[in-house]
Amino acid sequence: MTEKLGAPLAQPIFERIAIIGVGLIGSSIARAARRVNAAHIIAIADTSPEAREHATALKLGDSVSASPREAAAGADLVVLCAPVGANAELAKAIAPALKKGAVVSDVGSVKGAVIEAIAPHLPAGVHLVPAHPVAGTEQSGPDAGFATLFLNRWCILTPPENADAGAVARLRAFWEALGCNVEVMSASHHDLVLAITSHVPHLIAYNIVGTAYDLEEALRSEVIKFSAGGFRDSTRLAASDPTMWRDVFLNNKDAVLEALGRFSEDLTALQRMIRRGDGEGLFNLFSRTRAIRRGIVEAGQETAAPDFGRPHGEDDKGGA
Amino acid sequence: MTEKLGAPLAQPIFERIAIIGVGLIGSSIARAARRVNAAHIIAIADTSPEAREHATALKLGDSVSASPREAAAGADLVVLCAPVGANAELAKAIAPALKKGAVVSDVGSVKGAVIEAIAPHLPAGVHLVPAHPVAGTEQSGPDAGFATLFLNRWCILTPPENADAGAVARLRAFWEALGCNVEVMSASHHDLVLAITSHVPHLIAYNIVGTAYDLEEALRSEVIKFSAGGFRDSTRLAASDPTMWRDVFLNNKDAVLEALGRFSEDLTALQRMIRRGDGEGLFNLFSRTRAIRRGIVEAGQETAAPDFGRPHGEDDKGGA
Numbered sequence A, B: 001m002t003e004k005l006g007a008p009l010a011q012p013i014f015e016r017i018a019i020i021g022v023g024l025i026g027s028s029i030a031r032a033a034r035r036v037n038a039a040h041i042i043a044i045a046d047t048s049p050e051a052r053e054h055a056t057a058l059k060l061g062d063s064v065s066a067s068p069r070e071a072a073a074g075a076d077l078v079v080l081c082a083p084v085g086a087n088a089e090l091a092k093a094i095a096p097a098l099k100k101g102a103v104v105s106d107v108g109s110v111k112g113a114v115i116e117a118i119a120p121h122l123p124a125g126v127h128l129v130p131a132h133p134v135a136g137t138e139q140s141g142p143d144a145g146f147a148t149l150f151l152n153r154w155c156i157l158t159p160p161e162n163a164d165a166g167a168v169a170r171l172r173a174f175w176e177a178l179g180c181n182v183e184v185m186s187a188s189h190h191d192l193v194l195a196i197t198s199h200v201p202h203l204i205a206y207n208i209v210g211t212a213y214d215l216e217e218a219l220r221s222e223v224i225k226f227s228a229g230g231f232r233d234s235t236r237l238a239a240s241d242p243t244m245w246r247d248v249f250l251n252n253k254d255a256v257l258e259a260l261g262r263f264s265e266d267l268t269a270l271q272r273m274i275r276r277g278d279g280e281g282l283f284n285l286f287s288r289t290r291a292i293r294r295g296i297v298e299a300g301q302e303t304a305a306p307d308f309g310r311p312h313g314e315d316d317k318g319g320a
Helices: A024-036 A049-057 A068-072 A084-097 A112-121 A165-177 A187-213 A217-225 A231-237 A242-251 A253-276 A279-298 B024-036 B049-057 B068-072 B084-097 B112-121 B165-177 B187-213 B217-225 B231-237 B242-251 B253-276 B279-298
Strands: A014-020 A039-045 A063-065 A077-080 A103-106 A131-133 A154-157 A181-184 B014-020 B039-045 B063-065 B077-080 B103-106 B131-133 B154-157 B181-184
Touching (some): A014 A024, A014 A068, A014 A084, A024 A165, A039 A068, A049 A063, A077 A084, A077 A165, A084 A103, A084 A112, A103 A112, A154 A165, A187 A231, A187 A242, A187 A253, A187 B217, A187 B231, A187 B253, A187 B279, A217 B187, A217 B279, A231 B187, A231 B231, A231 B279, A242 A253, A242 B253, A242 B279, A253 A279, A253 B187, A253 B242, A279 B217, A279 B231, B014 B024, B014 B068, B024 B165, B039 B068, B049 B063, B077 B084, B077 B165, B084 B103, B084 B112, B084 B242, B103 B131, B112 B242, B131 B165, B165 B181, B187 B217, B187 B231, B187 B242
Parallel strands (some): A014 A039, A014 A077, A154 A181, B014 B039, B039 B063, B077 B103, B154 B181
Antiparallel strands (some): B131 B154
């Protein structure tokens, strides 16, 4: 796995970019784009005064504005980095300021609904190329971002069928400069795959932690105490941004319900094995699943260190 | 959080200990006990020739034997560290060799069934004090162990009602020397709490990964590729030792089915929120669950670093 971003580009890919929403993802794009010189000028907008204050203090952009429209004016690339539920409003707000030939993109975890929300508002001559960098941490806000967040991660582009090939190529080059591998697929396929690899795992994690939260007080404090038995792993995903995830589930309902249906059927079968004492069935399942993690480590999408590389005191076997 | 084991004890707590089964947990006990001088002589037994070979090469004990009975002979503490399904056979095997006054313990993730399996085989004058160090990684075998595995973790003792107070006190001192906080509770309460904090989270993780495994080939390879969206977190628990976990579910059936029932009810409610587009309900749940992770970090049971401290290249914000 590469551990460093490439050397700064001799020529920026976009002269001016606008980042609308400067949370974990937006601020990481700003940092990475600056580091590798993927953009010459970086304009930032955020509706939260606190986020703007931090973005200014962190020098994340050449300008920090409260107005998405102001930031988008004259930009060659506008990246919407707000929760997906905000995209329709943002697209409407920036539309009048968009330069002819500009690329409008996003970073949302849902693509079908996002295209429906954005596309109708864009003027002719502006290129919509939705994107989804499959990367993140459970933390939120401008301070949580870092330039190498996208390193060795995949970024999925879901251009509409009639998309401008040059616009797609420039956006691909931009994400590659930020450290990503880029893949192109349809929005509907993206939404199905991500329902399985991201949305349902988050939903299940929220549910495991929610069930524990609803326990009587005494039991809940024991759950916290003995969480190293496995429970604590779920709490990471379940500490993710609530607004972002509410919007994901509202906007990818069909694929999530379909994936959740598969999960629930399988869980019922597993429950039945336990009730009947089917040791062989359990053993077979538990052996198969090991192979998947090996595949993920080999694909460079997970650390090979035990326990995710969590610190374990002086004898630490984890880390990089 | 303490990051180091204490200085070696002037006097070992047990003159001679036997570790029966030298996997992740057994080998970590051997390393930690040696480091802090919690035992003078460490006898190891394992039925696997490969495990014995590694244990010998790693110098984990003063003797390494194929016979549990041989290792247990004359020991002041015998710790059964095999999958819980093996305990009845092991207890039967070591019984004739046990010294009067010896403490017999284990490390199993299930306590009620373990007591039932072991107790009937022990001769009078031998003290059964079951234990469960709530610690581990997804890796298995003698090489996976390390001396600080138990540092800042909880070890739960579930002595029977008539247990010898001196035996309980010595075992408590032993685990404290290995870095644990020790708590005493009933076996049935342990099995309920661990069903929630460990067994069901593992079951759910196995199920998430199992569902993905059963996808058609093309989709499965995409799941691996885009696993950084959240899926990969589940794969850690689902890479745990299959024999150990089969035995856990076979031996803690009632508590697991009870906890799983709560989980499934809550998941159905969540599914209904998604189907009905109940954004407020989703947001409220997703906000509550954040608090639990904060509690776990504050309790010293989880790293505060984002993404579990996974390596993120040169700008790493993770680690210790």
